[in-house]
Amino acid sequence: MSDSKWTASRIPDLTGRTFVVTGANSGLGLATTRHLARHGAHVVMAVRNEAKGRRAAADICGADPDASLEIRHLDLADLDSVKAFAARAHVDALQLDVLINNAGVMTPPRTLSPQGHESQFAGNHLGHFALTGLLMDLLQQGRDPRVVTVSSIGHHGGQIHFDDLSGARKYQRVKYYDQSKFANVLFGLELDRRLRAAGSPVRSLLAHPGITATNLQRTGPTGLFRVGGALVNRLFAQDVEIGALPQLHAATAADVEGGQFFGPDGWKELRGHPTVVRPDPAAEDPDTARRLWGLSEELTGVAYAPAPSA
Template identity: 45%
Template sequence: MSQRWTASQVPDQRGRRIIITGGSGGLGLETALELAARGAELILAVRNAGKGEQAAKQIRQRYPQSQVEVMPLDLADLDSVKAFADMYRSRYNSLDILINNAGVMIPPYQKTRQGFELQFGSNHLGHFALTGHLLPLLLRTPRARVVTLSSIAARTGYIYFNNLDGRIGYSAGKFYCQSKLANLLFAKELQKRLTEAGADTISVGCHPGIANTNLVSRGSGKQAIWPVRFAWGLFSQTAAFGALPTLYAAAEPSLIGGEFIGPDGPGSRKGYPHHDISFEHKVNYETAAKLWNISEQLTGVYYEFAAAHPTQE
């Protein structure tokens, strides 16, 4: 694996259809721009339609031949997640890559539409439900991928099975770490189940290190105050650099599934993408299976791997 992998090494993506959640800014937009440059057909799944259209306009201006569509998705509302999946399936019969990118970080205590704690509900359960709804299309599409973004915060994360909704105590930081560990465990458990089903769809996890994005707005969608932006900028890498692990996870042909991609620098904070094994101690498959079963029960989305062999078109 190259230690200096850059966006210039993303292979040709013509003919590939890619969904990016949260594709209207930050890492999602940087990822979208690079994939559009390689000819991918993009669907930006976004909560804020205005921001989504601005992002699509920016992509089209830079790459006039690009195919970009904006579709509404609120990961904090399972009805919206299902409506998005239904709309997508009514328009398209294949899905090459699903990039579970969107996230909220350390907001004040809030709940999703269905009553889940906002970070666990949006960052994990929303993406869990979305992937489950779209799984039949992924399984039918040859060599499809699911890319799920975690964070270096997963290193200090624990799954509070007795307090998933924060009812008996809430710490914004701890619950963010929980949601990001859940993303990592989901990516690993999904690959395990895909392998057992004999599918050629793969699941790859990744994290951006510390990237300078607007996640520090604490879920408001507004720009963070300038002292926070200034301090964050001092010890983070650019969003373009932070998007490299996502691009590697989505497009690197050598990946076989189950990898966790992150920056290769000290503490995984900055650098070029590589297979980051420093998180392996957090991967407990008993915990992952328990989380999976609870996630199915909470969302009402039960995964079906029966159609695990893609149809060649």
């Protein structure tokens, strides 16, 4: 392997820094948590299922007794849970340096969140939008503060169905997954523009794992979608330890810049080590991003402090 390939061995010493990782009990989130803790970070594992979170933390500590971890409940599809998580962080005066918006759901049957939003858009986008906004004041005080939002190659060709956001008229699982991942990129880039305009020290970055073998393909899909996901994992997907590298790079490397998007360096960004990749051109449209931002503030009830972008 070329020395230019970035691996987890190049993560710097993270002692004294605190990371919040959503969906930290499995897949990319678990791999990310493991590597952060191994390099000295304190990791808040934000998980929907606390029992699974405790088991995952125990596994990490079994291999690394010095790992500094804590489990906190967070259901990103439920805005009440998001607000409760953020409120507790403020009560505890959490010293937050990096937020990794990692958790996601993929291609489930159409279901609605407690607030009535389509589940993929709710959990993958709205929950992270609200969480980031509610924790922004804590991040502003952090050391080398960053927000890393994890998208997907599925964002290419995605669009926001403003006239049918919840799929009430015509729900197609993959299209609405792509919508949520497209929203992640619009959000991450617009957040970067707004943070820069406000003179904030916080950097907004994006990452995607290419095709990586996780339980995302098993826990959300049903029927043939689940079978297809299992086949993709077996035949094409890379190991989760490699798939987690783009978000680890975005979260820890010293030379990253706000607005950068990291993905695999292999063919079609499907596999490989981290490199800067280009978002889908449609996701770079500031007008669409501002429209989504305003709608997201309306749907979540969370307004951001940074000044609007020009």
